[in-house]
Every structure is written in C-alpha cells, then in structure tokens.
Amino acid sequence: MSLRFALLGLLSDQSMSGYDLTKRFEQSMGNVWPARHSQIYPELNKLNNEGLIEIVAEGPRGRKEYQATDAGRAAVHHWLTKIPTEWSIRSEPLLRSFFLWMLSPEEARTYLRDYRTWFQQRLDGYNEIKQYWTPETEGEKASRVVLEAGVYQAEAAIAWANWALEQYGDPRDSDA
Amino acid sequence: MSLRFALLGLLSDQSMSGYDLTKRFEQSMGNVWPARHSQIYPELNKLNNEGLIEIVAEGPRGRKEYQATDAGRAAVHHWLTKIPTEWSIRSEPLLRSFFLWMLSPEEARTYLRDYRTWFQQRLDGYNEIKQYWTPETEGEKASRVVLEAGVYQAEAAIAWANWALEQYGDPRDSDA
DNA sequence: TACTGACATGTCAGAAAGTACATGTCTAAT
DNA sequence: ATTAGACATGTACTTTCTGACATGTCAGTA
DSSP, X not given: OHHHXXXXXXXXXXXXXXXXXXXXXXXXXXXXXXXXXXXXXXXXXXXXXXXXXEEEEEOGGGOEEEEEOHHHHXXXXXXXXXXXXXXXXXXXXXXXXXXXXXXXXHHHHHHHHXXXXXXXXXXXXXXXXXXXXXXOSHHHHHHHHHHHHHHHHHHHHHXXXXXXXXXXXXXXXXXX | OHHHHHHHHHHHHSOBOHHHHHHHHHTTGGGTSOXXXXXXXXXXXXXXXXXXXXXXXXXXXXXXXXXXOHHHHHHHHHHHHHXXXXXXXXXXXXXXXXXXXXXXHHHHHHHHHXXXXXXXXXXXXXXXXXXXXXXXXXXXXXXXXXXXXXXXXXXXXHHHHHHHHXXXXXXXXXXX
C-alpha cells in the first residue's frame, strides 16, 4: 500500500507526470522507499481510475500531469492517522553485517569501509542540497525535515562503521 | 536473494529449525530484514534441495534442524564479496514523514512522538540485551556488533524526532 | 482428563516489486 | 541532415512477500 500513498502524497503537493515522479523516487523519495517507473505508471493509472488523482495537463510526448483529488488527499490523511505504521525497516547493508564473521578480517574491514564511504557520500550530498535548495511548497518544507533525518542517520551510520572497524581490528583509520 | 543468504548465514553459525529461524527473524534479524514463516519454510526446502543446507537432526513434531553445507557457506561468502550491496533502504516511518505537512500540527506532533517512543523502546530493548547477553559463537559476536548499529540508529532517530518536533512547533518536550 | 499454549511445518492466493522488453518524441549539437 | 540523449509511457514476466488457511504434537496445568 505504501507506494500508492507515496504517489498520492507527492501529487497532493504539486502536479507531476509519471516521469517526474520517477525522477523524484530516484533522488529523494527512493532513499526511504524505492520504486521504478514500471511500478509507478500502472499505479498511476489505477489511482486515476479510482478517482484519487486526475489529469490536470497534457504535454509533448504523451506527457500527462496528475494531481491528487480531494478524495486522494483524504486517503493520504486516513493512511497517516488511521493505518498503523509498519515500523520495521529493510536494510540489506545491515543484514550483511550479521555475516561479517564469515569473512577474513581484511574482507570485513573492506566491507565496513565501503559502508562508511557510501554513507559519507550520502551525507555530502545531503549537505550540498541543504546549502543550495530553498523549499517552497509545504511538501518541500516537509521534505527538508526528512532530509535532516537522512543527515542524522548517515552520521550515525558513519559513527557505527568507525566503531565496528575497531572491533574488526582496523589497524588505522584510513578512508575517513 | 537476500532472504536466502540470511538463512544460509544463520545456518552457517549454528544448526536451527525453521521454527527457530522464524523466532530469530521476529527478534533480531527482522529489524533489518523482515520475513515470516510462510516465506522461510519454502526457502529452506529449496535450499535443502540445492544442497546448500542439510538436515542434521530431527525432533518432536516433525522438527527438522538444518545446517549450512560447505557449498552453502561458500555461497554466502560469494554473496558478501562479489554481489554488489543494495544500499538503499526501505523505511515506512520516514516515508510517512514526507507527508506530515498534510496533517494538522497536533497530528504531526503525535506522529513524531510515536516515532520517538518506538525508537526509545527499541533502544531500551537493545540496552537490556547488551546487559544480559554474552555472545558465544562467532555469529553471535557479529550480531553483537550489529546490535550496536541499532543503538546508534535508534539514538539518531530519537534525536531527529526531537529536532523535528521543534520544527512542528512542539510546545514542550513531553514524552521523552 | 481436558484444556491451553507453545511448538512445529506446511500451502495457497493475491499483492507488491524487480527486470527486461518495447516504443516513440523532442531538442540540441555535430 | 543525422544523431545522441533526455523525455515520456507503457507491458510482460518473474520473483518476492504477505495474510490466511490448514494441520497436527507435546508439555504442563487445572
């Protein structure tokens, strides 16, 4: 159900095409909920058939811009306030960490350094965005708040990776 | 593919039944990669047919204890070192946060307080485990390292929630 | 002895998600 | 004039995941 409400929520803030939404998922949204265009387009058509979104403009190359209807916005509100949150998350990077004991110490350290590097790059990216982006719509202001969650998380991930590297006998902090 | 290697990895450390594995997912593993018994049992049978795990003991009520074979352990090693990590994570709690602007300030704060409470309980649980659990096998020692990741993450989540509550005009820090 | 709750394993249908295939348009640069 | 790359939307197949259904055993207790 989450994808459906993600789309509905984005289209409650501003009108967008499937293509725009796909890009949005590739950038920000995909960091917490990945989705490809092959999932997005069919879902948009379903949402449209159910009257939760509507086409507000058409453009070149068959471009269709959608916007949430009142019913759509109400559906998001219902989801947010009445449907219990699925708190558990899915993280392959941490799943893999359970099995670092099966690697040689050097292999384990390589993994942890990659882990740290990946989150460091995330963090750099986030800080870049923070510097040059001024949120305008209400939706963007909320996104800005979530961006900060990404910063907190990335910092925690890096701190953990450094701690874990010590556990796995890192000779010296190289790649930080 | 992840579930397959999660099972294989767990069965590389110690022999377990599907029931044991299910409980393991409900507790620790499920925090980073959820799975139900309806997914676990068929996967175990597949793994068994492929010779990646084998039955090492049988018990009451049809209980079957599995253990990874050498081929199984090799498969995990290959996965860890040769298959690129899927770095992006999936988090419904953060997805929902993108749409807090659609709620009234009070509703948004309620959500953020629930968010904080949930992670605080996680954190308490983790600290409890840290105090009373002594890892024995290599797999458990690695799990202990991942547990620490949970601590870092939960602390970051709580810190963020507090910051976000200020953004959403929290009159006073109540529930911390 | 009857019952409850934990133990234990499975299947099945449908939903969600991922990968690959497929097609076509518009713009800017060469 | 051609061509490359971004724009734009879709389908089809397969795998993964969830939720519900289904069955049965064993240990402890009332």
